[in-house]
Amino acid sequence: MTPEQARAAFRAGLRVPTAGYSAGWTQANLIALPRDLAYDFLLFAQRNPRSCPVLDVAEPGETSASIFAGDLRTDLPAYRVYRDGELAEEVGDVTDLWRADLVAFLVGCSFTFEAALLEAGVPVRHVEAECNVPMYRTDRECRPAGRLSGPLVVSMRPVPAELVSTAVRVTSRYPAVHGAPVHVGSPEALGIADVDAPDFGDAVEIRPGEVPVFWACGVTPQAAVMRSRPSFAIGHAPGHMAITDARNSEFLVP
Amino acid sequence: MTPEQARAAFRAGLRVPTAGYSAGWTQANLIALPRDLAYDFLLFAQRNPRSCPVLDVAEPGETSASIFAGDLRTDLPAYRVYRDGELAEEVGDVTDLWRADLVAFLVGCSFTFEAALLEAGVPVRHVEAECNVPMYRTDRECRPAGRLSGPLVVSMRPVPAELVSTAVRVTSRYPAVHGAPVHVGSPEALGIADVDAPDFGDAVEIRPGEVPVFWACGVTPQAAVMRSRPSFAIGHAPGHMAITDARNSEFLVP
Known part of the structure; x- marks a missing residue:
């Protein structure tokens, strides 16, 4: 599916996580x-x-936006709407909620490098399982800025121990879509009490011999919204991304 | 010289371009x-x-700032002060001109990767010649944003033809300090009429067998100030950088 086709499907009402969609094209978080x-x-x-x-x-x-020719109000599979930092609703269309004073930011998403992981022989469990990636609020604070503060959110992929190094190497080449992992193993050291109970998305199986590997996640801005309580904000539903017209290769470093 | 020692020397009145200073430490443009x-x-x-x-x-x-423990008003070798987009003065200290409403941005500088070029056997002419790097306004427009627009400014280093590939490879690993060249050879294709007459800094010799290689330059914000004419702005004098407390290695990608 091209980005345009995927966006048309979402606009028509399809509500699914976007991992595995439009391989080769960059996916993005919306805030x-x-x-x-x-x-x-x-x-x-x-x-x-x-x-x-x-x-x-x-x-x-x-x-x-320059890398997103579609309509940001309709062309993502699902949205979360926040009022005063509280999740007010999750909907498939925000046309009626959009305001003239909103500024939309597209933030890189780690789904973008999953095709490269698969090519390198690193399995991606939530793609195999056809579910959403598990995401967790951590106990690591982001550096605040002005009125915004909040915790780092991470996504997790279980990686066979012998492929962790490959996973680091491959993803480090994509700094614009979160790059190398922020943490390998020891979920408890990130303040994650139960790796089987993610804060966003779905739990996935961690098999014997696999290590949970954590990447920084573009749901972090929504965690900052929840903490900082601006009067209004719209984000994508976690895992339900904007599929852009930018090719992954544009964000590859050397 | 440590960054602190270099800053103390500049604070005491030394006014020199900073190429070659405090090797291993990141240099930055100020706007x-x-x-x-x-x-x-x-x-x-x-x-x-x-x-x-x-x-x-x-x-x-x-x-x-977090990567600059010194005083941004005194610890650079020289400053340029702009009023309504016109260069009003070049001075060694802007303590009396600083205003409570100014926001200081530190922007990566290609001097940062020169140590890596030298280590890789790529000569750096302006360091050899103990002069300032040549910089040029190009005919390439930056993407505008709000009230800011202006041309891309580039720095130039003559590189022996057999080392151009090495220079690209080495510098591409430092995207935070301008990264790979934006242009190799053909200054006229960038709108540079006379490579011996830079718009900022000093001319350097291009020897037989050498190719002029152009990197994006952090004087670009000052070119935007000149075009966009904000009421007031302070920048560093081109080539006379802020020497920060961040190590070059922090900005190295895989």
């Missing part, structure tokens, strides 16, 4: 914030580049 | 803008990451 928070968010992203690599920023009120 | 332009600048940087890789942002009015 749309009132304009008066836009500087704080860009600064938060600059200070937390592992979790918040900004790929594109729409003009205030605009609903497309 | 300080009124707070109401801070979002436009961060967005300009996000849209022009080759020329404007932001390493750090100070809080409004603050004169140090």
Whole structure:
């Protein structure tokens, strides 16, 4: 499926996690914030580049962006709407909720490098299992910026011990979509009490001989919204990403 | 010289280009803008990451930053002060000119990777010649952001033809300090009429068998100031950089 085809399917009502969709094309997290928070968010992203690599920023009120020719209000599979930091609803379309003062940020997503992991022989469990990737709030604080603060959120993929090094090497070449893992093994050292009970997405099986590997996650801005309580914000539903018109290869380093 | 020692020397009045200073430590461009332009600048940087890789942002009015323990008003060798986009003065100290509404941005500088070039056997002419690096305004436009627009500025190093590939390879590992060249050979194709007459810095000899290689340059924000004419701005004097407390290795990718 091309990005355009995938977006049309989501616009028509398909609500699924996007891992495995449109291989070769970059997927992105969405966070749309009132304009008066836009500087704080860009600064938060600059200070937390592992979790918040900004790929594109729409003009205030605009609903497309240079790497996303679709409509940001309809072309993602699902959205989360926050009022005063509380999750108010999860919906498939935010056309009626969009406001002229919203600035939409597209933040890199680790789904982007999964094709490279698979090519390198590293299995990706949630793709095999056809479920959402597990994501966890950690006890690591992001560097705050202005009115925004919050914990680092991570995604987890179980990796066979002999392939952990390969997984690090492959993903480190994609810093714009979270890059190398932030943590290998020991979920408890990240403050994750139960790896089988993710805060977002679905639990996946960790088989004998596999190590849980954690990457910074673009749900981090939504954790900052929950902590910092801006009056209004719209994000993607975790795992239900914006599929952009940018090729993965654009974000590959040397 | 440690960064602290170099900064003390500049604070005491030494006014020299900083290429070759404090090898192993990251050098940075300074641009300080009124707070109401801070979002436009961060967005300009996000849209022009080759020329404007932001390493750090100070809080409004603050004169140090997380990677720069010194005083941004005194600890660079020289500054340029702009009023309504016109270069008003070049001075060694801006203590009396600093304002509470200024936001200081530190932007990566290609001097940072020169130690790696030298280690790889690539000569660096302006270091040999003990002069400033030549820098040029090009005819390539940056992507504008809000009220900011302007041309790409590049620095140039003549590289022996057989080492151009090495120079590309080595510098591509430092995307946070401009990374790989934006252009190799053919200065005229960048709109540079006379490579011996740089717009900033000093001309250097291009010897037979050498190719002029161009990297994006952190003077680009000052070119945007000249074009976009904000009421007030302070930058470093080209080539006279902020020497930070961050090690080069922090910005190395795989």
